[in-house]
Amino acid sequence: MRDVLLFVGVFLACLVEAVEALTIVLAVGHTRGWRPAWEGVAAGVAVLAVVVGALGPALTVIPISALRLVVGGLLLIFGLQWLRKGILRAAGLKALHDEEAAFARETVAALAAGEATATARDWYGFTVAFKGVLLEGLEVAFIVVTFGASQGSLGLAVGASVLAVVVVVCLGFAVRRPLARVPENTLKLAVGLLLTSFGTFWAGEGAGLSWPGGDAAIVVLVAVYASVVLALTAWLRGGLTVSSGTGGSVA
Amino acid sequence: MRRLRAFAFFWYDFLVGDDWLLAAGVVAGILAVDLLQRAGHDWWWLLPIVVVATLGVSLGRARPSVRKR
Numbered sequence: 271m272r273d274v275l276l277f278v279g280v281f282l283a284c285l286v287e288a289v290e291a292l293t294i295v296l297a298v299g300h301t302r303g304w305r306p307a308w309e310g311v312a313a314g315v316a317v318l319a320v321v322v323g324a325l326g327p328a329l330t331v332i333p334i335s336a337l338r339l340v341v342g343g344l345l346l347i348f349g350l351q352w353l354r355k356g357i358l359r360a361a362g363l364k365a366l367h368d369e370e371a372a373f374a375r376e377t378v379a380a381l382a383a384g385e386a387t388a389t390a391r392d393w394y395g396f397t398v399a400f401k402g403v404l405l406e407g408l409e410v411a412f413i414v415v416t417f418g419a420s421q422g423s424l425g426l427a428v429g430a431s432v433l434a435v436v437v438v439v440c441l442g443f444a445v446r447r448p449l450a451r452v453p454e455n456t457l458k459l460a461v462g463l464l465l466t467s468f469g470t471f472w473a474g475e476g477a478g479l480s481w482p483g484g485d486a487a488i489v490v491l492v493a494v495y496a497s498v499v500l501a502l503t504a505w506l507r508g509g510l511t512v513s514s515g516t517g518g519s520v521a
Numbered sequence: 522m523r524r525l526r527a528f529a530f531f532w533y534d535f536l537v538g539d540d541w542l543l544a545a546g547v548v549a550g551i552l553a554v555d556l557l558q559r560a561g562h563d564w565w566w567l568l569p570i571v572v573v574a575t576l577g578v579s580l581g582r583a584r585p586s587v588r589k590r
Binding site: 339344350354363408473477479506 | 540544546558559564565585
């Protein structure tokens with residue numbers, strides 16, 4: 271059960287980040303040409319591979335209880351950040367991340383940066399694609415490495431991330447447009463739930479707690495946190511109907 | 522110096538995010554559970570409660586205030 275949840279969590283997290291990275295790469299490719307876009311993607315993936323390759327083995331030599339305490343804490347913080355944003359968006363207090371708008375924004379910025387000459391390397395296109403892949407991928411790389419190392423299933427976590435990226439790239443090629451129809455906020459809430467649940471479980475285990483039911487406690491944590499998310503979203507929506515002059519984005 | 526500041530800001534934003542309270546609540550909760558465990562108390566229920574409370578308070582701070590007309 272724990273392996274299934276780990277696979278789903280890593281897969282969904284990678285799916286969300288891959289959609290965001292793909293949006294940036296497509297905008298660069300359409301406006302600056304596909305060569306700098308692909309070069310930026312290749313460089314970003316290479317740096318990410320180095321990060322995973324270096325961090326993965328390094329984490330396996332740390333005592334498992336200390337690792338779970340630290341990794342559990344970091345996953346908890348990440349998970350709560352995703353949940354907070356997801357709840358604020360679901361309640362209408364924060365703008366939904368619109369991939370079409372992001373695509374248009376990146377396209378305008380790329381066009382405004384001017385034309386690259388035929389012989390010169392297009393550093394603007396390269397840098398934007400590189401940064402997009404690296405920044406979106408860094409959080410996923412961290413989740414892959416920490417999930418994999420804490421569970422002793424780095425291969426499973428890497429497999430889930432690769433599958434997610436392949437799915438998004440195939441869909442991107444098929445539609446040649448940003449994947450705006452992916453219900454990004456729902457996915458983010460699901461990922462936030464899994465990160466928070468695993469983070470709580472591992473941090474507790476790292477501190478020496480004995481969870482009732484062993485691994486089954488993760489499923490209970492997911493269910494409890496899901497109920498809390500629904501309740502908090504309803505609470506915030508209720509606040510919106512009572513208050514006046516609301517709106518604007520919340521940090 | 523500017524690059525160093527940008528580097529530090531990137532990691533702060535990456536690890537702490539929009540609301541520092543989330544990170545502070547998680548660290549405090551884990552420390553409390555760890556200390557209690559060392560004292561012989563297996564309070565497994567405490568950490569989920571701290572997590573839910575931290576999230577609730579953080580969202581409460583982001584909630585628009587109810588205005589009286």
